[in-house]
Amino acid sequence: MKIKSKTGIMKLQTQYIIMLATIATMMSCRKDNYDEPGVLLQGHIVYKGEPIQVEYNQVPFELYQHGFGKTGPINAVFAQDGSYSVLLFSGEYRFIIPNGQGPFKWKQTAAGAPDTTIVALNGSQELDIEVMPYYMIRNPRFSKTGGNIAGSFTIEKIITDASARDIESVSLYLNKTQFVSGADNVALKTMNGSDITDPNNVNLSVAVPTLNPAQSYVFARIGLKIAGVEDRIFSPVMKIDL
Amino acid sequence: MKKIFPIILAGILLNAAACKKDSAFLDVQPTSILTNQQAFSDPAQVLSILADLYNRQQDFSGLDNGWASFADFSESFPSENGSASIVQRNEWGFKEWETWDYGYIRDLNLFIERATEANTLAETDKKRFLAEARFLRANYYFEMVKRMGGVPLILQSLRYDFSGDPTYLQYPRAKESEIYDFVISEAEAIKNDLPVNPNEKSRATKGAALAMESRAALYAGSIARYGVNTPQVSLPGLEVSIPASMANGYYTKALNAAKEIISGSAGAYALYKNKPDLGENFASIFLDKGNNPESIWVEDYKLRSGRVNGFTVSTQPRYGAEEEEGGRINPSLNLVQSFEKLDNSFAPIPHTDGSGNPVYYNNLSDIFAGRDARLYGTVILPGSSFKGRPVDIWAGYQLADGSIVTGDDRGAQKTLPGQSGPVQVVGFDGPVSAKEFTAQTGFYLRKYVDPTPGAGSRGTNSEIPFIRYRYAEVMLNAAEAAFELGQADEAAGYMNQVRARAGLTIPLTATDISFDRIVHERRVELAFEGHILFDKKRWRIAHLVWDGNKMTAADLLSNIGSATKRSTQPFGLWPYRLHNPGNANHGKWSFRIVLPVTVTGANRFRLGNYYSFIDDNIRANNPKIVRQPNQ
Numbered sequence: 049m050k051i052k053s054k055t056g057i058m059k060l061q062t063q064y065i066i067m068l069a070t071i072a073t074m075m076s077c078r079k080d081n082y083d084e085p086g087v088l089l090q091g092h093i094v095y096k097g098e099p100i101q102v103e104y105n106q107v108p109f110e111l112y113q114h115g116f117g118k119t120g121p122i123n124a125v126f127a128q129d130g131s132y133s134v135l136l137f138s139g140e141y142r143f144i145i146p147n148g149q150g151p152f153k154w155k156q157t158a159a160g161a162p163d164t165t166i167v168a169l170n171g172s173q174e175l176d177i178e179v180m181p182y183y184m185i186r187n188p189r190f191s192k193t194g195g196n197i198a199g200s201f202t203i204e205k206i207i208t209d210a211s212a213r214d215i216e217s218v219s220l221y222l223n224k225t226q227f228v229s230g231a232d233n234v235a236l237k238t239m240n241g242s243d244i245t246d247p248n249n250v251n252l253s254v255a256v257p258t259l260n261p262a263q264s265y266v267f268a269r270i271g272l273k274i275a276g277v278e279d280r281i282f283s284p285v286m287k288i289d290l
Numbered sequence: 291m292k293k294i295f296p297i298i299l300a301g302i303l304l305n306a307a308a309c310k311k312d313s314a315f316l317d318v319q320p321t322s323i324l325t326n327q328q329a330f331s332d333p334a335q336v337l338s339i340l341a342d343l344y345n346r347q348q349d350f351s352g353l354d355n356g357w358a359s360f361a362d363f364s365e366s367f368p369s370e371n372g373s374a375s376i377v378q379r380n381e382w383g384f385k386e387w388e389t390w391d392y393g394y395i396r397d398l399n400l401f402i403e404r405a406t407e408a409n410t411l412a413e414t415d416k417k418r419f420l421a422e423a424r425f426l427r428a429n430y431y432f433e434m435v436k437r438m439g440g441v442p443l444i445l446q447s448l449r450y451d452f453s454g455d456p457t458y459l460q461y462p463r464a465k466e467s468e469i470y471d472f473v474i475s476e477a478e479a480i481k482n483d484l485p486v487n488p489n490e491k492s493r494a495t496k497g498a499a500l501a502m503e504s505r506a507a508l509y510a511g512s513i514a515r516y517g518v519n520t521p522q523v524s525l526p527g528l529e530v531s532i533p534a535s536m537a538n539g540y541y542t543k544a545l546n547a548a549k550e551i552i553s554g555s556a557g558a559y560a561l562y563k564n565k566p567d568l569g570e571n572f573a574s575i576f577l578d579k580g581n582n583p584e585s586i587w588v589e590d591y592k593l594r595s596g597r598v599n600g601f602t603v604s605t606q607p608r609y610g611a612e613e614e615e616g617g618r619i620n621p622s623l624n625l626v627q628s629f630e631k632l633d634n635s636f637a638p639i640p641h642t643d644g645s646g647n648p649v650y651y652n653n654l655s656d657i658f659a660g661r662d663a664r665l666y667g668t669v670i671l672p673g674s675s676f677k678g679r680p681v682d683i684w685a686g687y688q689l690a691d692g693s694i695v696t697g698d699d700r701g702a703q704k705t706l707p708g709q710s711g712p713v714q715v716v717g718f719d720g721p722v723s724a725k726e727f728t729a730q731t732g733f734y735l736r737k738y739v740d741p742t743p744g745a746g747s748r749g750t751n752s753e754i755p756f757i758r759y760r761y762a763e764v765m766l767n768a769a770e771a772a773f774e775l776g777q778a779d780e781a782a783g784y785m786n787q788v789r790a791r792a793g794l795t796i797p798l799t800a801t802d803i804s805f806d807r808i809v810h811e812r813r814v815e816l817a818f819e820g821h822i823l824f825d826k827k828r829w830r831i832a833h834l835v836w837d838g839n840k841m842t843a844a845d846l847l848s849n850i851g852s853a854t855k856r857s858t859q860p861f862g863l864w865p866y867r868l869h870n871p872g873n874a875n876h877g878k879w880s881f882r883i884v885l886p887v888t889v890t891g892a893n894r895f896r897l898g899n900y901y902s903f904i905d906d907n908i909r910a911n912n913p914k915i916v917r918q919p920n921q
Contacts (some may be wrong), residue, residue, distance in 0.1 A: 098521035118907070118908050118911070119910050119913075120907070120909075122905035122907060127575065146917075146920075146921055147899060147919060147920065148522055148898070148919055148920035148921075149920070159526075160526050230838050230839060230894075231380040231381070231838050231891075231894060232380070233840070236839075276521070276522065277919065278522070278896060278897050
């Protein structure tokens with residue numbers, strides 16, 4: 049038998065490769081690929097229409113869609129200003145906020161599990177989620193005096209029935225970026241809840257530390273810790289020029 | 291015609307040979323697979339099956355599961371650039387520390403079932419093997435309940451019948467207390483089937499079973515007692531949280547199990563006191579394999595067997611290391627300053643005097659003098675030695691005007707003012723900011739770092755064992771349980787023995803014993819042994835200690851010794867040499883508190899971290915599994 053020359057094999061392989069590539073190009077990228085999800089569900093978490101301000105990346109919610117075998121949540125979190133957005137397919141979803149999350153009460157079933165809000169998606173939709181916060185921070189005002197930032201605000205107690213909770217503390221946070229919270233700050237001033245004499249006029253003041261690298265502004269925010277609740281409720285973030 | 295004869299013969303032979311039944315002919319024993327009866331016929335063989343099960347035990351910190359398992363929780367700074375996330379993240383994920391190895395549970399159950407059926411095994415061997423497997427199973431359930439709370443309690447191998455309906459295999463989570471009860475009752479049931487032999491370290495003994503029981507009962511007791519402080523961390527079905535009324539029962543069991551070891555009925559265990567220097571002695575507990583009455587159950591290693599650990603390679607002092615690496619674990623000042631003074635008082639490391647001026651020391655190590663000997667035994671301090679060779683930890687020169695001359699590489703050289711030639715201006719062990727493997731807090735780890743020649747080289751590695759249970763912890767279990775039962779006197783007695791071994795010879799009295807004292811004693815005695823997370827969890831103080839707030843130096847120095855003291859960022863203490871010819875302090879050492887530059891996050895332990903996340907897949911496969919609280 050004659051042995052094929054090396055170049056002969058090479059030629060053959062090249063032909064095959066080209067052929068395979070052509071087939072692959074023609075056959076793929078059509079039937080086997082799904083469209084990406086394109087239906088936008090967005091909105092805010094609100095109390096009487098007013099967005100609830102929370103900490104970045106700390107208050108999650110879950111969407112479930114039944115009917116496709118295993119059930120698992122689509123996980124997402126609320127932004128600082130209480131907004132959320134998810135890209136989904138049309139269909140029926142169940143929306144929950146897991147137990148113990150958020151500075152508010154989420155409705156529960158009799159068995160103590162978080163109750164669901166059913167979301168029927170048929171095209172993009174705006175949906176505000178109504179919850180009961182324990183407190184709201186009203187009229188936050190920030191001012192710069194000398195090297196200090198002062199914040200004053202009013203605290204409104206929303207839940208006053210048997211499940212009402214006390215204020216553990218209030219804090220004024222400063223940060224260099226727009227993400228301002230207990231985890232992200234360059235300076236903070238905390239006052240214990242028991243030291244608040246007049247909830248209608250709470251004042252906090254904190255010195256602006258040396259910023260490195262220097263910048264001519266800071267972001268300020270007020271957070272309220274509710275006794276026995278992990279997540280704080282916040283005021284909107286305010287940019288203050290120094 | 292002549293050919294007919296062989297054909298007939300062949301036919302006869304064929305018939306004669308082929309007349310076996312098909313079943314007899316085809317049923318040939320495989321030569322490469324043992325049947326259960328064969329496998330469980332010879333004790334040596336059973337031991338080799340059991341060895342695999344021993345190997346699959348899970349430790350939070352282990353010498354073979356990565357140095358980083360020792361490095362978290364602000365007790366140390368990770369001096370490896372690839373692991374900076376440990377000090378840069380702001381919180382732990384809910385999935386962290388989860389374990390759910392029901393494959394292992396199944397193999398343990400199968401072992402128990404098969405060994406029970408084995409009929410050629412001697413009764414004494416069988417008893418011991420069964421007790422060992424039950425010990426391993428109980429210990430792994432203990433590991434699971436520590437991390438996950440109540441889990442499905444599966445005590446036999448489960449078999450799927452391929453009917454298309456697996457719901458009969460879906461078990462709900464047991465109550466948290468039921469898992470602890472199981473661990474405790476198993477320990478009681480098997481303790482007398484296990485050998486009483488303090489020299490048996492790597493296999494289960496009566497001592498190991500009792501040590502497990504005492505720790506498990508103590509954990510359950512404290513969850514019951516302190517769970518009231520975190521009412522949110524509970525589930526209505528008690529898969530998580532234990533009713534407060536059960537606390538005393540558990541503490542009593544913890545105390546009794548510990549007392550059984552202390553009384554000597556499980557063998558002659560004792561505190562390790564083989565070396566005159568108390569600091570060296572403490573370090574040797576973790577190095578001495580041959581003659582160690584303290585260790586009860588260990589994960590063992592052996593040189594040139596393939597089963598060695600590289601922990602020393604990762605953590606040895608960088609200068610003079612046997613490889614171009616090491617130094618990864620830098621204990622934090624948070625931990626270092628919490629070691630008491632010899633008069634039983636807490637105080638910061640005295641780097642400044644009352645009016646805030648720096649104190650100058652003749653020798654680097656003077657600042658650490660007069661403290662708990664466990665400090666020396668746990669941490670390599672500046673000015674101390676490893677392998678008989680001084681470590682070279684110092685951060686630079688301080689000039690007359692307070693400015694600093696230092697270098698950006700190990701042992702860098704520069705010319706000081708008034709001198710003509712360059713001199714070394716920073717130690718060969720650093721600290722150099724953001725330079726991995728240098729002592730970026732000013733400290734290296736000593737506990738578990740093996741000074742044997744070759745232990746720090748990748749080709750040889752180390753054979754020191756990881757101690758899972760040891761006698762001093764049993765004493766502290768007894769002390770805590772006695773304290774919680776209102777027997778502070780007895781608690782003081784146990785604690786004083788452990789403390790005297792560390793040079794704290796002024797005894798604590800009953801009135802000195804407090805919750806804070808108990809918490810503190812476990813922190814310093816058991817540092818870097820995989821206890822801190824579970825201790826802080828069961829006392830329900832983890833969310834207070836790691837509350838996510840950044841720290842200042844003032845925070846760091848206040849309230850040392852308080853159980854709930856914040857510890858969210860690992861600080862360091864850097865030594866500087868004064869260069870000021872003519873000044874009385876010229877050439878002496880002062881110290882500065884620093885936060886390593888790569889520490890940008892602050893540890894936050896959320897309520898959802900108390901029990902690790904159960905994977906969505908597990909819950910989708912078994913809808914009876916309820917999810918953890920606060921996640």
